Amino acid sequence: MKKWLLKEGNGKLFASLMAILIGMVFGFIILLIAAAVAPKASYPLDGLYTIITGGLRYSGIKGFGTVLRYATPVILTGLSVGFAFKTGLFNIGAAGQYVMGGFAAAYIAVKWTFIPLEYLWIVGLLGSILVGGLWGLISGLLKALRNVNEVISSIMLNYIGMITVSTLVILIPDPFNPSRTKVPLSQIPTFGLDTLFGKNTVDVGIVIAILVAIMIYVILEKTTFGYELKACGFNRNAARYAGINDKRGIILSMTISGALSGLAGGLVYISSITKVFDQSLVLQKEGFDGISVALLGLSNPIGIIFSGFFIGMLRNAGTPLSRSGFNEEVVRIMTSTIIYASAFSLIFREKLTKFLTRKVGK
Amino acid sequence: MDTILFLLKNMIPFTIPLTVVALGGMFCERSGVVNIALEGIMIISASASIFFINAMQSTLSGQSLLILAMLVAALTGIAFSLLHAYASITAKANQVISGTALNLFAVSFHVFVARMVYSVEGVRFLNDQFRIDKVPILGDIPFFGEVFFTRAYITTFIGLAILIIASFVLFKTRFGLRLRACGEHPQAADSVGINVYKIRYIGVMISGALAGLGGLMLVIPSYTEFTGDVAGYGFLALAVLIFGQWNPKKIFLAAIFFGLMKTLSNSTGLSAIAALNINPYFFRIMPYLATLAVLTFTSKKSAAPRAAGEPYDQGKR
Numbered sequence: 001m002k003k004w005l006l007k008e009g010n011g012k013l014f015a016s017l018m019a020i021l022i023g024m025v026f027g028f029i030i031l032l033i034a035a036a037v038a039p040k041a042s043y044p045l046d047g048l049y050t051i052i053t054g055g056l057r058y059s060g061i062k063g064f065g066t067v068l069r070y071a072t073p074v075i076l077t078g079l080s081v082g083f084a085f086k087t088g089l090f091n092i093g094a095a096g097q098y099v100m101g102g103f104a105a106a107y108i109a110v111k112w113t114f115i116p117l118e119y120l121w122i123v124g125l126l127g128s129i130l131v132g133g134l135w136g137l138i139s140g141l142l143k144a145l146r147n148v149n150e151v152i153s154s155i156m157l158n159y160i161g162m163i164t165v166s167t168l169v170i171l172i173p174d175p176f177n178p179s180r181t182k183v184p185l186s187q188i189p190t191f192g193l194d195t196l197f198g199k200n201t202v203d204v205g206i207v208i209a210i211l212v213a214i215m216i217y218v219i220l221e222k223t224t225f226g227y228e229l230k231a232c233g234f235n236r237n238a239a240r241y242a243g244i245n246d247k248r249g250i251i252l253s254m255t256i257s258g259a260l261s262g263l264a265g266g267l268v269y270i271s272s273i274t275k276v277f278d279q280s281l282v283l284q285k286e287g288f289d290g291i292s293v294a295l296l297g298l299s300n301p302i303g304i305i306f307s308g309f310f311i312g313m314l315r316n317a318g319t320p321l322s323r324s325g326f327n328e329e330v331v332r333i334m335t336s337t338i339i340y341a342s343a344f345s346l347i348f349r350e351k352l353t354k355f356l357t358r359k360v361g362k
Numbered sequence: 363m364d365t366i367l368f369l370l371k372n373m374i375p376f377t378i379p380l381t382v383v384a385l386g387g388m389f390c391e392r393s394g395v396v397n398i399a400l401e402g403i404m405i406i407s408a409s410a411s412i413f414f415i416n417a418m419q420s421t422l423s424g425q426s427l428l429i430l431a432m433l434v435a436a437l438t439g440i441a442f443s444l445l446h447a448y449a450s451i452t453a454k455a456n457q458v459i460s461g462t463a464l465n466l467f468a469v470s471f472h473v474f475v476a477r478m479v480y481s482v483e484g485v486r487f488l489n490d491q492f493r494i495d496k497v498p499i500l501g502d503i504p505f506f507g508e509v510f511f512t513r514a515y516i517t518t519f520i521g522l523a524i525l526i527i528a529s530f531v532l533f534k535t536r537f538g539l540r541l542r543a544c545g546e547h548p549q550a551a552d553s554v555g556i557n558v559y560k561i562r563y564i565g566v567m568i569s570g571a572l573a574g575l576g577g578l579m580l581v582i583p584s585y586t587e588f589t590g591d592v593a594g595y596g597f598l599a600l601a602v603l604i605f606g607q608w609n610p611k612k613i614f615l616a617a618i619f620f621g622l623m624k625t626l627s628n629s630t631g632l633s634a635i636a637a638l639n640i641n642p643y644f645f646r647i648m649p650y651l652a653t654l655a656v657l658t659f660t661s662k663k664s665a666a667p668r669a670a671g672e673p674y675d676q677g678k679r
Contacts, residue, residue: 030474038478090458092398148657151398151458152604155597156650163650167643281593291462327477332470340445340463343455 011352012298015345020296020310023338027051030330041325051331054313055320063316065197068206069273071312073098075209076264077290078308079216080136080257082299084150086220087253088233093139093154094261095287096161101132101262102269103165103277109184109270110172120186125208125266132262133255135161140254144247150254158283166279174276181277184270194272205267210305212263217301229253261287292335295342311335365634369625370509377621378521379580383599384606384613385528386572392532392608393565394545394558395450396671398461400573401596402468403439407574408581409472411435412588415487423491425516428582432520432575439574440567442468447566451559454673465596472590484587492516492582517579524572529610541565545667548674558674573599601653607665620649 004010031044041047049057056063077094084091091097105124115123138157142148174180193202220226231239232249240246264286268275293311297304314335318328383400390397411431418427442464449460473483497511510518532538540561543551548558573596580595581588602620606613627645629635657664 034474034478041478090456092458092462142654142658146658147661148654151396152600152657153654155398156601156654159594159597159650160647160654163643163646167641167646282591283594288462288466291459295459327474329470329474329477333467333474336463336467336470339466340449340460343449343459343463344453347453347455 009298011349012345014352015348016296016298016307016342018348019338019341019345022341023334024048024051026337027330027334030333031326034326034330038325043324047321047324047326047330050320050324051314051317051334053317055317056313058320058323059316061196062198062201065194065201067309067312067316068197068202069271069312070315071308072205072209072271073264073268073286074289074293074311075213075305075308076267077261077286078293078297078304078311079213079290079301080260080264080294081290082294082297082301082304083216083220083260084253084257085294085299086233087229087249088236089143089250089253089257090151091136091139091154091254091257091261092151092291093136093157093161093258093287094264094290095283095285096154096158097132097135097258097261098265098284098287099165099277100135100161100265101128101259102265103168103181104128104131104262105266106181106184106269106277107168107172109186110182113185117186121184121188121270124184124186124270125188125263128262128266128269129259130262132265133259135262136258137251137255139258140251143254144250158287162281162283165277166281169277169279179279183274183276186270187274188267188271190272201273203272205271208263208267209308212260213301213305216260220301225252261290264290289335292339292342295339295345365632367505367509368632369622369629371513372625372629373618373621374509374518375515375580375583376624377617378518379576379595380599380602380617380620381614382521382524382579383573383576383596384602384617385524385610386569386576387599387603388528388532388606388608388610388613389541389565389572390569391603391670392545392667393541393562394548394667394669394672394674395447395562395566396457396461397443397446397566397569397573398458398597398600399443399446399464400569400599401592401594402461402465403442403570403573404577404580404592404596405465405468405472405590406442406577407435407439408577408588408592409468409475409485409590410438411574411578412485412487412581413475416485419488419491425492428492428516432517432578435574435578436571437574439570439572439577441570443566443570443573444563446570447563450673451562451566454675457671457673469590472588476590483589485589486587489582489586515583517582520575521579524575525610525614532610537561537564542667544674545669548669552674552676562674598649601649604666605649605653605656607656607660608667609665619652623648 028048031047035041035044080094081091105128108124108127109120139150139153142153143150169181172181174182188203188205190203228244229249231244232246236246289311293304293307297307314331318331321328387397387400411434414434415431446460446464449455450457476483476485494514501507501511540556544558544561552558580592602616606616623645627642630642
């Protein structure tokens with residue numbers, strides 16, 4: 001057990017599980033307090049059970065379809081944040097890249113009718129990758145060429161993206177409600193997944209998300225390019241000394257990261273659930289969920305698939321929580337606690353290692 | 363003239379909170395800690411103080427209630443910011459992750475509590491009671507008096523006072539000097555006996571108090587109910603801080619500029635503004651674009667505190 005924990009990867013996994021546990025415990029405390037104060041919320045244990053089962057205790061296989069639906073975009077934004085992490089960059093701009101990509105996909109799926117409808121969604125997704133990538137590229141260029149902190153630039157770009165999209169809604173208005181965008185004419189096909197998991201939930205998007213995760217895994221772990229990017233992340237100066245073009249690495253990493261978030265938007269806004277844009281000026285939560293997914297998945301693409309499912313399960317538990325007298329926000333309180341706890345993972349692992357080596361030494 | 367009066371009058375409710383929150387961010391970053399949780403602090407403090415107003419407005423009213431609510435906001439902000447201080451100073455955790463977590467927590471916490479108590483997200487309050495229709499004598503001054511002393515809120519004057527105190531503290535006191543030293547070169551500060559951890563804790567707590575106050579100052583004049591949303595003003599304040607180059611006077615100018623942009627984007631109904639024929643989109647993205655531009659052209663010789671964002675480790679001298 002001790003030796004197992006001392007291996008670096010396992011220690012990280014343990015820290016990640018601890019963060020989840022802390023989040024769960026904190027969430028439960030909130031439920032207990034709420035139950036003690038509010039008369040209608042009298043079943044805190046029942047609420048906890050709903051959260052742990054991801055709401056599936058009520059909805060079964062159909063509910064699992066909803067979990068997949070929620071997991072699809074956050075796996076991709078998680079990959080986006082995680083990929084940038086691997087290169088030593090913090091992409092907090094997933095929210096902006098996500099709406100820009102999503103809007104590009106929606107625009108193409110409404111306007112480019114010269115392409116046959118059965119292929120149009122593919123072009124839409126390519127558009128979302130391209131536009132999301134461009135949005136990430138801006139941060140990458142600013143960081144590589146002008147040494148602008150990518151956190152600040154991507155926060156600014158989040159807002160610029162959000163405002164831009166809410167303004168561009170008028171380009172593809174819904175004929176019945178011009179403050180919204182029109183439902184895309186071409187949608188991501190379901191290939192029977194919708195009959196398997198109940199109507200209006202799953203489409204091929206989840207398959208695409210998992211395939212992309214595997215692709216990113218291969219790029220990071222099996223190619224020279226991925227090795228170079230990770231080297232930049234470990235130590236930029238050392239990487240440069242070893243002859244790696246670190247500026248190119250930063251630019252490409254942010255572009256790929258942006259493209260992944262863009263695709264996340266594409267997979268939502270031309271999906272079979274027909275979500276549309278409106279003019280409200282609110283940052284989309286999927287972008288920030290990507291941060292929790294990446295942290296819990298330890299920035300490992302395969303880990304991110306699982307943590308994406310986990311966050312999807314949590315979100316799915318939100319609505320049925322009202323049956324126990326609570327509301328879905330407790331789930332988000334838990335997620336943010338998990339993020340906060342995982343900020344400590346480094347120090348936590350150090351402590352763990354110190355503690356264990358001392359004992360093993362004896 | 364009427365247009366200018368209108369613009370000035372409408373800028374104040376945006377400019378003052380932006381200034382106060384950005385000043386909070388300034389104390390934090392000048393001490394060496396990056397605080398992207400300003401938005402979250404604004405939300406949690408506004409939430410606590412609006413709940414307070416909501417509960418107390420039957421017994422108290424007017425300015426005394428507002429002053430107590432400001433106290434609640436500042437104290438809540440300090441308490442909440444301690445979470446960020448502990449993570450980034452004591453635990454040496456990633457400051458961006460901690461800040462993001464606090465931002466997400468604040469919104470959810472408000473909505474959770476509000477829905478548990480009132481079944482809806484919005485917490486209502488009577489905002490008329492805080493407005494001073496006309497300050498005697500001062501309100502009679504032409505133009506100037508009309509801008510500042512009619513339909514005024516005390517938050518405006520408190521905000522301006524904070525601006526003056528902040529620049530005095532930062533540049534004219536021993537504490538200010540120490541704070542700046544910790545943000546520029548903590549090792550050097552430590553070597554002359556300054557407790558870097560303590561100064562940084564104070565820096566973060568000041569940012570908590572000011573961001574908390576700013577949150578309430580934003581909500582009081584412009585909202586009638588609080589839904590857990592401060593419309594990105596915490597991040598905008600971060601932009602003000604950068605655009606103002608971590609300097610109180612420039613921060614105020616930046617906040618005036620951003621406040622003007624905000625007002626212009628809301629005022630396209632005005633004939634003089636409509637005559638300019640500029641899409642409000644331009645005014646909306648201007649603050650963010652301008653900040654990016656400033657970063658692009660100053661980053662090589664940035665005025666940012668050099669050690670901001672780096673945890674201080676005594677062992678690494």
